Amino acid sequence: MARARSTRRTLLTASAAAAIAAPLTGAAAHASGPRRRPPDATLRAILREIDPGRIEATVRRLAAFGTRHTLSSQTDPVRGIGAARDWIHRQLQAYAATSGGRMTVELQSFVQPVSPRVPVPTVITNVVATLRGSVTPERIYVVTGHYDSRATDVLDHTGDAPGADDDASGVAVIMELARVLARREPEATLVFAAVAGEEQGLYGSDHMAQAYRDAGADIQAMFSNDIVGTGDAHDGSRPAPHTVRLFVEGVPTAETAAETGARRSTGGENDGPSRQLGRFAGEVAANPQTGMDLRVVWRRDRYLRGSDHVSFLLRGYPAARFTEPRENFAHEHQDVRVVDGVQYGDLVEFCDFAYIARVARVNAATLWSLAVAPGTPKDVVIDTTRLTNETTLRWTVGTEPDLAGYEVLWRESTAADWTDVVAVGRVGTATVDVSKDNVQFGVRAVDTDGHRSPAAAPRPSA
Template sequence: MSPSPTRRTVLTATAAGGMALGAPTAAEAAPPGHRPPATAQPPTRELRALLREIDPARIEATVRKLVSFGTRHTLSVQDDPARGIGAARDWLLSELRSYAAVSGGRMTAELQSYVQEPAPRVPTATRITNVLATLRGSLTPERVYVVSGHYDSRVTDVMDATSDSPGADDDASGVAVVLELARVMAGRRPASTIVFAAVAGEEQGLYGSAYMAQQLKAAGADVQGMFTNDIVGSAKADDGTLDPYTIRLFAEGVPSSETPDQAAIRRSVGGENDSATRQLARFVRDVADNDATRMRVRVIYRRDRYRRGGDHIPFLERGYPAARFTEPAEDFAHQHQDVRVDETGKQYGDLPEFCDFGFIARVARVNAATLWTLAQAPGTPRGAKIVTSTLTNSTRLVWTRGTEPDLSGYEIVRRETTAPEWTQVIDAGDVTTYEVDLSKDNVFFGVRAVNRAGLRSPVAFPDPQA
């Protein structure tokens, strides 16, 4: 007699549209009834070649190397060459510099440091250091995309800076994704700039990410998308069920940075599901939920999990579109735990033996497909508006033409107000205004840009223009 399904099994299978748990073959990557969105973009030959270079063995080596530093707690020792967060910091910089060395000068690697004065979970002034690699764009370098993981770790007591804190899943797995992306992209020429970031201070309060986001904001950086990879190391839940071909993407609706005037507009048009971050999440589904990544992207319509937070939040708070990748179901015995074996023989602790390095490699492919397509495609259209100066049963959209030299035109997308994804696409041509013979009161519209290579931008959701 087969065992009864657990509640998680039922819920996961339902969310996946009937996808069976276990290890499906490549032919099962698109299960029955799973149709790509109308806005989906098939992977290019260039992208498929890039994805093939992502190496699970290198990812495993990165995770194990980070674990070897004993603890990477933000408050741990910074001047020991073998143990503590300082040793991890120096190794990360060395790795990123080795990738930059083959980039022909396009990639630079650096430390981004500041002294955090006493604050919650930081009892004394502490230097917090992010390790960054920047791959400068060749065509539109002013447009920036950021991908991050946090290299600090913790155990049960968030203030314990001396006990072994392996942090394999949380979050050496995310840092391994970032390093592997930097490695495979270093020798390539993205049109726009990509920043690869290993940040510190996450477990103490998102300090490193907040500093990076603030520095970008102060510099006036045009960050059009940010992704954090946090706890992406395993597809096994705490009850043993497996979902190895799904990754969650948390994407907020109502923007964290929304002003009262922006809130009034959102309420008037019903735009709760159409923030820039939700459009970014739809873009991820368009370009990374396919046979090339062998992954299903399960978009979750909230900023993060209950009682949790991540390094995308400081970016959201500063008005940047940002989202979080996290494994499909967490095992809480293997995160934020002292390394120990209890009286029943159960092993606790965030150890590398509980990571699935093939799964992390597939998560890296989802990130790579997203970032590379974003960097090669046009930027999100600016100035998108729906003209509301007169009451009519048609819809006229206007927008500002982009400055990309390879821009070829625009598309209008639409969907029913109750639909989660765009369902219709109209070729508008190389214009900055377009009229559709449908009422703006009954459907949602958006605008996206197209370049000569056929790559599409994320969708811009229009505000009303009186």
């Protein structure tokens, strides 16, 4: 919860002071910290359209391919990863047909060389649906689920591996998002990708992330949905049907040596771009309309495990992973069998389709809120050229036509979330009478409808 309004005086530069004369929509000069942001009418309509029945049909259809192992048949029309690939492609093409030309679908294929989990060169194919933004299409937000599956032996490509929870559930999420959002016009570009090769080494997402990096793509957020099938662990433990975990790293995976040195001297372990995504998602996606709470975990992923968001983190992109609150490991990476009366295997019967739909709503609320808000501020620096008890921040002013201005946020260094915010107008610099030595700062953008971007933490100017 946010603490009471700060009584500290705020100084503004001349340009910021002039901008404050026309306050931002829905913003006060001081506010008592971040608040939950209820969805507007458009987002509420989007959330209502997410259909548990369609999600169930998708999970059941994917499980019915028998196995979707990366090394399974790519030509059998009814069994194996090739049949699953072609079915996903057809479905996404059908959704794209409703978009008025805004959504395109591609098969992104490459040959994966031999590796410990790929004994022969193997074609791996991602199925990618791209919904082009209407205002700033160069700004991109990506969401994935992986459509490959596995049994106990990671090289067993012939045995049954239905992969209902891991990860037909995540693919069902991204496909339902594509279906519902294809008919909308986000300001930024949204990408819905069913990636392959995850179980063999994150190969599909690794190829996709590198392709974006090679193209210089401005990916401002990426979310992996991996094992999002149920809030009930089926093991006698307490169920959590209205909670989803979101794993977000603090120190960036791709942090350079210079950035490490700056962080060690000034702090910021809890202010990496991915951690800001976690804060943002908590503000916009945990509400009665999604029916979910977010348990944000300050960790890159679970122990001994990893998902496709890591491929994007390695390229310096902000990324996070959605996953169910308590996994049942008898239902993951297991041959389908019964031992001592215990059913093993990743079967459809263990999925909760209403739960997956709620996870889809969390994704929709987060992605849509990102795509209709201004982009995360760029080039944010905090002036460290002189000793002073005031704090000056600078950033590059965005080009969005509906950009109203910016807000400076701060919190105690021991606080998990922002507690204070001041609107400073459509400017690129602001000075506040709060010591940078005592608190953590951030800057976020606001548009004329009150949509807010994730915050960006500043780096030292010198």
